[in-house]
Amino acid sequence: MPLLKTIALNDYTQLLVWKITETFDDLFKSVALRDVSLARLEGMKSEAHQKGFLGVRRLLESVGYSDFDLYYDDFGKPHLKDGKHISISHSNDFSVIVLSDVNIGADLEILKDKTLKLAPRFMDVSHLQNLNPEDTLMKATVVWGIKESVFKIKNEVGISFKDHIFEDDFNLADRKCGVELRFNNKTERFDIIFEFIENYVFVCAFNSN
Missing domain, CATH: 3.90.470.20 (4'-phosphopantetheinyl transferase domain)
Structure with missing residues (x-):
């Protein structure tokens, strides 16, 4: 099409x-x-x-x-x-x-249960508390997309999603949040925009001004 x-x-x-x-x-x-x-x-x-x-x-x-x-x-x-x-x-x-x-980094992810199972390996799972099952999966997928997008901007060997990229807590309705990369004794901030397209999550990262 x-x-x-x-x-x-x-x-x-x-x-x-x-x-x-x-x-x-x-x-x-x-x-x-x-x-x-x-x-x-x-x-x-x-x-x-x-x-x-x-x-x-x-x-x-x-x-x-x-x-x-x-x-x-x-x-x-x-x-x-x-x-x-x-x-x-x-x-x-x-x-x-x-x-x-x-400079931008973007990621597209389909909603799948495997992402939620892997969540403890790449994010602070306290950010998933008090959500219904559907929103829990959506938020975990957004966070994965956030980390992929930041990695695409920086593109440096050794960056760990769990140990170096830290998303601010956010609500799904916000469609945006902030994230911090702490790597090689340096801290950088990024702005995040995310959208939902059918059963997919789209995320885009920008360097913060």
Whole structure:
């Protein structure tokens, strides 16, 4: 299907969402890929991952870019040749890209019980107290997305979700919160925006001013 939605996260950041309903062949035929991207695609074992990768390229083309405008640094972080900041994520039936004038990190996660089971390994579980089961799962998934998003901004080896990234407590209705990274004897603050798209959680992190 075409671009599902575009959301202005703020005055200088745009979220684009693609819901993947196409077959792999239809997606593959609809985009042009660099040789390095084609090799990367062929190396993916999961068709769902392949379709997510191609969905990202469809999103790029929907806003006037292409795979030829995208490159990755030595740490795997994506960049656009014109200097616009980009973050990419895909999960099952959705691909998303975020374009911004500032450095950002974004993550998309499907709601699944496994995230809640793993919660003690990556977060302060006291932040899940006094919630109904549905909200508990949603909040744990938001927190996982927060930590993924901060990690995508910093992209430094050795960062631990549990030991170095600390989210402020928040309410799901707020759709935003703050988070602190304490790593290598340095403390940094980030602002978080999150949204719910069907049974998925979308999270985006920004450096705090």
